[in-house]
Amino acid sequence: MRVELRLLQQVKPYRGLLALGLATTALASLLDGFTLVILIPLLKHLFGTSGALHAGSTRLEAWVTRLTEPLVAGLTPGAAAGRLVVLLALGLLLKNALSYASSQISVGVQEGLVRDLRTRIFDHLLSLDLNYFQRTRAGQLISYIVTEVDQTKTVITASLLSLFQNIVVVTITLAVLSQISLRLTLLTLACVPAMVYLLQSLLKRLRRHARARAKERGEVTATLTERIGAVRLIRAYGEEARESARFAAQANRYRKQVVRTQRYSSLTSPLTEVFSGFLVILIIWAGTRPALIGLGGPLAPETIIVFLIAALKLTSPLKTISSFPAVMAVTLASAERVFELLDEPATEGDRPGEGEARFEREIVFDRVSFRYGDGEPVLRDVSFSLPKGRVVALVGPSGAGKTTLADLLPRFHDPTAGVITMDGVPLTRLTRRSVRALLGVVSQDTVLLNDTVQANIAYGSPGATRDQVEAAARAANADLFIAQLPQGYETLLGERGTRLSGGQRQRIAIARALLRDPPILILDEATSALDTESERLVQQAIDRLMADRTVLVIAHRLATVRDADEIVVLDEGRVVQQGTHEQLFRAGGLYRRLYDLQFRDDEPVLAVEY
Ligand SMILES: Nc1ncnc2c1ncn2[C@@H]1O[C@H](COP(=O)(O)OP(=O)(O)O)[C@@H](O)[C@H]1O
Numbered sequence: 001m002r003v004e005l006r007l008l009q010q011v012k013p014y015r016g017l018l019a020l021g022l023a024t025t026a027l028a029s030l031l032d033g034f035t036l037v038i039l040i041p042l043l044k045h046l047f048g049t050s051g052a053l054h055a056g057s058t059r060l061e062a063w064v065t066r067l068t069e070p071l072v073a074g075l076t077p078g079a080a081a082g083r084l085v086v087l088l089a090l091g092l093l094l095k096n097a098l099s100y101a102s103s104q105i106s107v108g109v110q111e112g113l114v115r116d117l118r119t120r121i122f123d124h125l126l127s128l129d130l131n132y133f134q135r136t137r138a139g140q141l142i143s144y145i146v147t148e149v150d151q152t153k154t155v156i157t158a159s160l161l162s163l164f165q166n167i168v169v170v171t172i173t174l175a176v177l178s179q180i181s182l183r184l185t186l187l188t189l190a191c192v193p194a195m196v197y198l199l200q201s202l203l204k205r206l207r208r209h210a211r212a213r214a215k216e217r218g219e220v221t222a223t224l225t226e227r228i229g230a231v232r233l234i235r236a237y238g239e240e241a242r243e244s245a246r247f248a249a250q251a252n253r254y255r256k257q258v259v260r261t262q263r264y265s266s267l268t269s270p271l272t273e274v275f276s277g278f279l280v281i282l283i284i285w286a287g288t289r290p291a292l293i294g295l296g297g298p299l300a301p302e303t304i305i306v307f308l309i310a311a312l313k314l315t316s317p318l319k320t321i322s323s324f325p326a327v328m329a330v331t332l333a334s335a336e337r338v339f340e341l342l343d344e345p346a347t348e349g350d351r352p353g354e355g356e357a358r359f360e361r362e363i364v365f366d367r368v369s370f371r372y373g374d375g376e377p378v379l380r381d382v383s384f385s386l387p388k389g390r391v392v393a394l395v396g397p398s399g400a401g402k403t404t405l406a407d408l409l410p411r412f413h414d415p416t417a418g419v420i421t422m423d424g425v426p427l428t429r430l431t432r433r434s435v436r437a438l439l440g441v442v443s444q445d446t447v448l449l450n451d452t453v454q455a456n457i458a459y460g461s462p463g464a465t466r467d468q469v470e471a472a473a474r475a476a477n478a479d480l481f482i483a484q485l486p487q488g489y490e491t492l493l494g495e496r497g498t499r500l501s502g503g504q505r506q507r508i509a510i511a512r513a514l515l516r517d518p519p520i521l522i523l524d525e526a527t528s529a530l531d532t533e534s535e536r537l538v539q540q541a542i543d544r545l546m547a548d549r550t551v552l553v554i555a556h557r558l559a560t561v562r563d564a565d566e567i568v569v570l571d572e573g574r575v576v577q578q579g580t581h582e583q584l585f586r587a588g589g590l591y592r593r594l595y596d597l598q599f600r601d602d603e604p605v606l607a608v609e610y
């Protein structure tokens with residue numbers, strides 16, 4: 001569907017408010033016309049020419065004079081002018097009050113539209129495939145939600161309200177003008193197409209450049225967010241100067257693009273300025289030539305003044321109307337980007353036909369294969385089963401596909417071939433929500449939010465009480481260090497939890513999993529990043545977490561792996577060995593090699609980099 005139409009559709013919920021805005025605007029414009037027309041008798045009284053309709057008199061003059069007659073009958077010219085001034089002032093006040101109301105209404109509509117789009121994009125982001133986030137820079141997404149969406153509101157101010165207002169003003173003004181002299185009005189209007197043509201020729205380029213500008217702006221945001229997050233890295237490797245140069249180059253690319261875009265949009269103003277100048281000269285010249293304007297004599301001075309005021313009143317709305325496509329070009333460039341994002345197919349969310357997951361017996365991987373996008377297969381024909389209450393360990397060299405395999409359980413991805421079943425039902429026939437509700441994941445890089453300790457532990461368990469949170473923290477060996485934090489459980493953890501050590505972060509993550517109390521647990525190298533001291537504390541916590549659960553544990557401490565009910569050895573996406581520790585140890589092969597490597601280094605961890 002066309003972008004314009006889609007954008008208009010977003011306005012639908014506000015159509016009542018919008019109609020009110022349009023009505024207020026129309027009323028304000030009518031009053032504007034009234035204050036213009038009332039000038040004629042006022043000027044007549046001031047010039048002392050009232051009552052004397054001369055050869056060049058127009059229908060409008062006759063009409064207004066008749067209309068205001070009862071109001072000023074029997075008054076001296078001075079007193080009559082005074083009354084008309086009061087009337088003029090009242091009209092002016094009311095007109096501006098209405099204009100104010102209409103602009104407030106338009107702000108209400110446009111900000112509502114922006115909020116709606118913003119929340120829709122955010123919700124949509126939450127439902128996109130994980131791959132999308134790997135393809136897209138976070139800063140570009142932030143720029144979508146912050147800047148691009150904001151730009152789309154111009155569709156309300158520029159398009160609906162302002163365009164409408166100006167059309168009404170132009171119509172009323174033209175009515176006034178043509179009542180003074182139809183021919184002079186037509187002459188004036190004959191100049192308009194030339195201006196519109198000039199403006200139009202700018203627009204195509206403007207839209208293209210506006211789109212490029214939006215992209216550059218996104219790049220600036222993206223670089224900023226990434227580099228701010230990597231400030232320790234930059235410092236540690238002394239990359240400040242290079243980063244500075246890189247950012248300066250980026251900022252400069254953005255500057256160039258803004259200047260290029262502005263080059264076209266700034267041209268509209270001088271064009272119309274010159275145009276109005278010519279118009280004034282034309283009107284004065286033609287207004288004093290009776291033959292040209294088709295009246296018995298030249299226009300009275302007061303009529304020419306009113307005509308000039310009215311004609312000049314036209315230029316601003318005409319300018320707005322003709323630059324409307326320019327403004328819309330920028331808006332539509334932004335809207336296009338917004339809709340592109342909204343059109344990214346969502347993979348998340350529950351589908352019709354998907355049932356609720358239940359786990360009583362076992363999870364089975366049956367000849368599961370998987371590849372990312374069009375890449376090489378990362379998992380090939382993987383088969384094993386995870387019976388309820390058992391522990392299966394997954395070991396293998398780095399890059400073997402262990403994390404990928406673990407990601408298939410919560411349906412972060414679905415297998416490209418083969419099937420994973422839970423109690424015999426394929427996972428793809430179960431809602432993601434119900435499958436994930438059964439799972440707890442603790443991985444090597446724990447994700448903490450910039451929130452309190454309490455909120456981080458209770459994340460995903462909204463109903464948890466303080467007592468439950470504290471019990472989970474105790475079981476996770478986290479209570480002691482939490483007590484030492486300045487505000488205990490109310491301490492803010494800072495951006496990505498940076499105020500905690502690796503082992504402390506890990507224990508918060510374990511407390512989080514404990515609180516959620518999932519029947520199935522996935523441990524992905526949960527202790528491999530830790531030093532021996534915190535590892536003991538974390539290990540103790542993990543042992544408590546594993547109790548009475550079904551566990552898939554990846555490349556963990558040897559002790560855990562050795563005690564596992566079954567060990568699956570993965571290499572280059574294939575299962576190369578499978579069995580208990582005793583069996584695999586005796587069989588030699590990859591498991592034995594990994595085991596020996598661990599022993600030689602006296603490092604009780606089975607995550608090995610080749
Ligand atoms: N999002 C991704 N897109 C493309 N390839 C990926 C992605 N994640 C991992 N891979 C690739 O898949 C393979 C297995 O990775 P992974 O499952 O993380 O291994 P492991 O956890 O065993 O170290 C690696 O070759 C890795 O480069």
Ligand SMILES: [Mg+2]
Nearest residue numbers: 402403404524
């Ligand atoms: Mg991994």
